[in-house]
Amino acid sequence: MTDHPLLRHAWIAVLALAVLAPSLVSSYDLNLLGRFLAMAILAIGIVLIWGEGGILTLGQGVFFGLGGYSIAMYLKLASLEPGYLPDFMEWSGVMSLPWWWVPFQYPLFAVLAVVLVPALFAGLFAWLVFRRRIAGVYFALITQAVALTFATLLTSQQSTTGGYNGLTGFTTLFGMELGTDAANRTLYWVTLGLLVAVFAGSKWLIGSRFGTLLRATRDGENRVRFLGYDTTPYKVVAFALSAVFASIGGAFFTLHAGVVSPAFVGVVPSIEMIVWVAVGGRKSLWGAVAGALIVNFAKDIVSSAMPEAWLYVLGLVFILVVTFLPNGIAGLAEDLMKRRRERAAATGTALLEEAQ
Amino acid sequence: MTFHSEIKPGTPLLQVTDITVDFDGFKAIDGFSLTLRPGELRILIGPNGAGKSTFCDTVIGRVQPASGSVRFMGQEITGRPEHEIVRRGICRKFQTPGVLPSLSVRDNLAVAAARDRRWWTTFSHRRAAEETRRVGEILETVGLSDRAETLAADLAHGEKQWLEIGMVVATDAPLILLDEPTAGMGPNETSKTARLIKSLLGRHAVLVIDHDMAFVEELGGTVTVLHQGRFLKQGTVDEIRADPEVAAVYLGRAKE
Numbered sequence A: 001m002t003d004h005p006l007l008r009h010a011w012i013a014v015l016a017l018a019v020l021a022p023s024l025v026s027s028y029d030l031n032l033l034g035r036f037l038a039m040a041i042l043a044i045g046i047v048l049i050w051g052e053g054g055i056l057t058l059g060q061g062v063f064f065g066l067g068g069y070s071i072a073m074y075l076k077l078a079s080l081e082p083g084y085l086p087d088f089m090e091w092s093g094v095m096s097l098p099w100w101w102v103p104f105q106y107p108l109f110a111v112l113a114v115v116l117v118p119a120l121f122a123g124l125f126a127w128l129v130f131r132r133r134i135a136g137v138y139f140a141l142i143t144q145a146v147a148l149t150f151a152t153l154l155t156s157q158q159s160t161t162g163g164y165n166g167l168t169g170f171t172t173l174f175g176m177e178l179g180t181d182a183a184n185r186t187l188y189w190v191t192l193g194l195l196v197a198v199f200a201g202s203k204w205l206i207g208s209r210f211g212t213l214l215r216a217t218r219d220g221e222n223r224v225r226f227l228g229y230d231t232t233p234y235k236v237v238a239f240a241l242s243a244v245f246a247s248i249g250g251a252f253f254t255l256h257a258g259v260v261s262p263a264f265v266g267v268v269p270s271i272e273m274i275v276w277v278a279v280g281g282r283k284s285l286w287g288a289v290a291g292a293l294i295v296n297f298a299k300d301i302v303s304s305a306m307p308e309a310w311l312y313v314l315g316l317v318f319i320l321v322v323t324f325l326p327n328g329i330a331g332l333a334e335d336l337m338k339r340r341r342e343r344a345a346a347t348g349t350a351l352l353e354e355a356q
Numbered sequence B: 001m002t003f004h005s006e007i008k009p010g011t012p013l014l015q016v017t018d019i020t021v022d023f024d025g026f027k028a029i030d031g032f033s034l035t036l037r038p039g040e041l042r043i044l045i046g047p048n049g050a051g052k053s054t055f056c057d058t059v060i061g062r063v064q065p066a067s068g069s070v071r072f073m074g075q076e077i078t079g080r081p082e083h084e085i086v087r088r089g090i091c092r093k094f095q096t097p098g099v100l101p102s103l104s105v106r107d108n109l110a111v112a113a114a115r116d117r118r119w120w121t122t123f124s125h126r127r128a129a130e131e132t133r134r135v136g137e138i139l140e141t142v143g144l145s146d147r148a149e150t151l152a153a154d155l156a157h158g159e160k161q162w163l164e165i166g167m168v169v170a171t172d173a174p175l176i177l178l179d180e181p182t183a184g185m186g187p188n189e190t191s192k193t194a195r196l197i198k199s200l201l202g203r204h205a206v207l208v209i210d211h212d213m214a215f216v217e218e219l220g221g222t223v224t225v226l227h228q229g230r231f232l233k234q235g236t237v238d239e240i241r242a243d244p245e246v247a248a249v250y251l252g253r254a255k256e
Ligand SMILES: Nc1ncnc2c1ncn2[C@@H]1O[C@H](COP(=O)(O)OP(=O)(O)OP(=O)(O)O)[C@@H](O)[C@H]1O
Pocket: B023, B026, B028, B046, B047, B048, B049, B050, B051, B052, B053, B054, B055, B095
């Protein structure tokens, strides 16, 4: 992708446009873009575990939810009048704040929870599963079961989680009033900055020896094991990182959307996340980002025109991509570039021969 | 770190004593023993299904023996995890080429040549100069220097075999197990492989499994014959060739 000088520098133009977006698009569109950038952070995590590690996970919604709920609990508490409980708790007759809500009144705790809770949970989970050499479809099914359980749990514990409706009605973040244009712009830029940082960090990781070993494990786990490596840690670290990215994405999505609910964490949203990356290209960082943006903008357009149609469209797109574009848009772009390069080389040789 | 300094003169490098491998009642290996000295060449032959690959699997910890012991440099290694056994200094080439297809030839060798295989040390782009030098050397040895940046997936079958032999050598393990290294090679490639293996002796003990008698003859060295999981004969290539019992075993297979 990096052979054409114009394309090599295209990212600078894209980044400049992204930075200037607040003065280019409406505040509605900026809000959408902010949400989708948050989802792109999650998509990069899927490149690490699925693209580089070859491990399909159908449970990213869980980590998206962990991040979303962590920040939402803080927002909910910060938006209360002193002495009151969150509205849904009062309606359910809860008399005092559940113990696991209490630390979320501290913003620092909430922020740490966004990173550490998924890291620890995903790390421990992956270690237990990968150490027992469970892989492939079995692993995907286990993660799907976790997503199902998590969504069911959130819905059923109405009195402490807000149930089906989730958590919403946030007014302040770290003392900043939410919903104003200035707040939206700041949030947008912070999301963009994090996306760039996560992108750059992942690029570095993929190019490091760790990245080589992760791909090596994907290619031939036994071969790597019989070269003297313990392959489990590479998979565990990749999975934990993808969980942290999903959680950060979930937290920022919640900030932009002003709501988090079980509808974002279950089986279907977890599959949607995989579709973003399949469409964009699972072996490409920019492909995953593009996939997250394209699919979500398409979803916005399709759902507002025909709310019922989206899942069918999504399913169709997924089938088409898996059948015809195994490496997504990024793979297609790379093939086209390669073909052009080869044609150019062939013409070059022909010209040379003619000249001789 | 080098393994070779730890080898004590006089002790056998590998001592496999009376191992039995039981696959649900079927004894793939049945009371087999084998001892290798440091730097020695040994050829293991036997008809299809004799248990040769299973023997390698047992040494390397992929298969657990029902009874018997495997000692390496004087220490018991039976039941240890595979990666630990490899780190002690045994490396094995599989019967089907086991290269890493989406890595370049150079990266395949670099993964094998790395001395520090602890995961938390891999968060870096740098490779030790010693490793880079070794990778360059092995690229020369296996004749893949001008293919270094090619993806392993794009290599020809014979080149893949050499790459994997190169990977095994790159680990610098004192004991190398090669399971049918010449499968799918033409006569020229086969004798090149024989020369390569002979150049390893002294520094590495090599156990070669192969069916190709011309190749075995070119290698020389002691031949051990395995039949139905049991020891049948041991001797020089000529002795084994002339042995009526060995001939019967192979002919018996041929008649079936
Ligand atoms: N995992 C297993 N489970 C059950 N039986 C096995 C297993 N692995 C090998 N066997 C059997 O054990 C016997 C020995 O197999 P092995 O692969 O060691 O033979 P080999 O001497 O390497 O043969 P070849 O020359 O064909 O490679 C065979 O009969 C095989 O079918």
